[in-house]
Amino acid sequence: MLLVHRAPVVLPISAPPISDGAILTDAGFIVEVGSYAQLRGRGQVRDHEGAILLPALINCHAHLELSHLAVLGQRQPLQGDMTGWIGELLAARQHSADDGSSAGRLALDALHEQGVALVADIGNLPGSAKIGEGHPVAVHFFLEMLGFSQHSAANALARMQESQGDCTSHAPYSNHARLLVAAKQRANSRNRIFPIHVAESRAEIDLLLDGSGPLRSFIEERGFWDGSFVPPGCGAVTYLDRLGIIDDKTLCVHCVHVTDEEIALLAARQARVCLCPGSNRQLGVGRAPVEKMVRSGLVLGLGTDSLASNPQLSIWEEMRLLREDHPQLAPATVLAMATRGGAQCLAAGDSGELAPGRRADIIAAHAQGITAGKADDFLTNAGKNLRVRWVEEA
Numbered sequence: 001m002l003l004v005h006r007a008p009v010v011l012p013i014s015a016p017p018i019s020d021g022a023i024l025t026d027a028g029f030i031v032e033v034g035s036y037a038q039l040r041g042r043g044q045v046r047d048h049e050g051a052i053l054l055p056a057l058i059n060c061h062a063h064l065e066l067s068h069l070a071v072l073g074q075r076q077p078l079q080g081d082m083t084g085w086i087g088e089l090l091a092a093r094q095h096s097a098d099d100g101s102s103a104g105r106l107a108l109d110a111l112h113e114q115g116v117a118l119v120a121d122i123g124n125l126p127g128s129a130k131i132g133e134g135h136p137v138a139v140h141f142f143l144e145m146l147g148f149s150q151h152s153a154a155n156a157l158a159r160m161q162e163s164q165g166d167c168t169s170h171a172p173y174s175n176h177a178r179l180l181v182a183a184k185q186r187a188n189s190r191n192r193i194f195p196i197h198v199a200e201s202r203a204e205i206d207l208l209l210d211g212s213g214p215l216r217s218f219i220e221e222r223g224f225w226d227g228s229f230v231p232p233g234c235g236a237v238t239y240l241d242r243l244g245i246i247d248d249k250t251l252c253v254h255c256v257h258v259t260d261e262e263i264a265l266l267a268a269r270q271a272r273v274c275l276c277p278g279s280n281r282q283l284g285v286g287r288a289p290v291e292k293m294v295r296s297g298l299v300l301g302l303g304t305d306s307l308a309s310n311p312q313l314s315i316w317e318e319m320r321l322l323r324e325d326h327p328q329l330a331p332a333t334v335l336a337m338a339t340r341g342g343a344q345c346l347a348a349g350d351s352g353e354l355a356p357g358r359r360a361d362i363i364a365a366h367a368q369g370i371t372a373g374k375a376d377d378f379l380t381n382a383g384k385n386l387r388v389r390w391v392e393e394a
């Protein structure tokens with residue numbers, strides 16, 4: 001059935017805002033986007049008074065299986081390095097009989113209520129692939145590999161061979177170089193994206209530069225320092241690039257501690273970057289050089305990370321925090337990260353904008369009296385309390 005969704009403001013993202021706009025849809029797909037005057041009479045009209053219509057949001061990075069550890073993410077923001085938090089997280093997981101799937105499902109429900117259509121979910125438990133089964137939010141699950149020592153890397157390689165689904169590496173400081181390369185090659189052979197935590201904390205860079213810092217002690221204390229790691233003497237992006245891991249299917253998550261040269265390198269390789277302002281703030285790791293990334297033309301998306309490092313999973317809140325951290329960013333740029341940029345990060349070309357042929361994953365944000373010119377400013381400042389409903393789900 002042809003439907004004409006009409007609203008005072010329509011934000012296609014891929015085109016300028018439209019006053020008294022309309023979206024023509026047919027069986028879960030978008031046929032045309034324009035003014036109501038252009039599309040009236042083409043289908044049954046659904047009036048969305050006082051609303052802004054826009055594409056559903058995309059969460060490029062979460063760990064739903066950590067949702068039962070929300071107590072870790074709801075404390076006062078931490079300061080300094082994040083190794084203390086990693087230790088607490090590992091201990092909490094070890095001592096909990098809960099696999100996080102029930103809380104993960106609830107977290108997914110909350111994402112749906114906020115208008116999120118797609119989430120890239122990272123987990124260490126193979127069973128976590130089931131958290132998103134049958135849920136209205138599309139979940140792209142990646143089984144994450146850990147293995148810094150030669151022995152643990154060999155175990156991870158065996159796990160990866162047994163796995164049927166998509167796999168990924170956790171980070172340069174938790175994966176042996178051999179494991180990093182094998183995981184990336186496996187993803188390439190399946191033509192899948194490869195999300196990886198990159199340059200999240202200063203401690204990661206210290207370890208890579210000369211094998212020093214709090215991560216060195218952390219790894220030694222746990223018995224994974226077997227002498228096989230040779231510090232590459234460079235930053236995380238440069239290290240991964242030397243291993244052949246940075247390309248247009250690599251999604252670099254966080255990228256807080258990157259140099260200007262590394263931003264240029266990421267842009268030259270057409271790598272994707274997922275910003276996590278909320279988690280970065282909670283763990284006290286610093287702010288990513290977002291203005292420089294935007295100027296370099298990098299494809300940027302937004303991720304919440306997990307409830308263990310973020311008080312809430314809300315892409316609306318990530319946009320608000322990003323603008324607070326970087327007041328120079330244009331609101332339209334930030335909104336594009338939460339929608340079209342996210343779709344590009346996750347290679348989901350049928351989502352993230354209102355355009356012919358795209359999925360009709362359309363949301364209505366309650367915004368009485370907001371004009372087309374002010375819509376992206378309003379939405380990116382609204383935060384988690386914004387009222388949203390689904391107009392149509394593909």
Ligand SMILES: [Zn+2]
Pocket residue numbers: 061062063197253305306
């Ligand atoms: Zn993460």
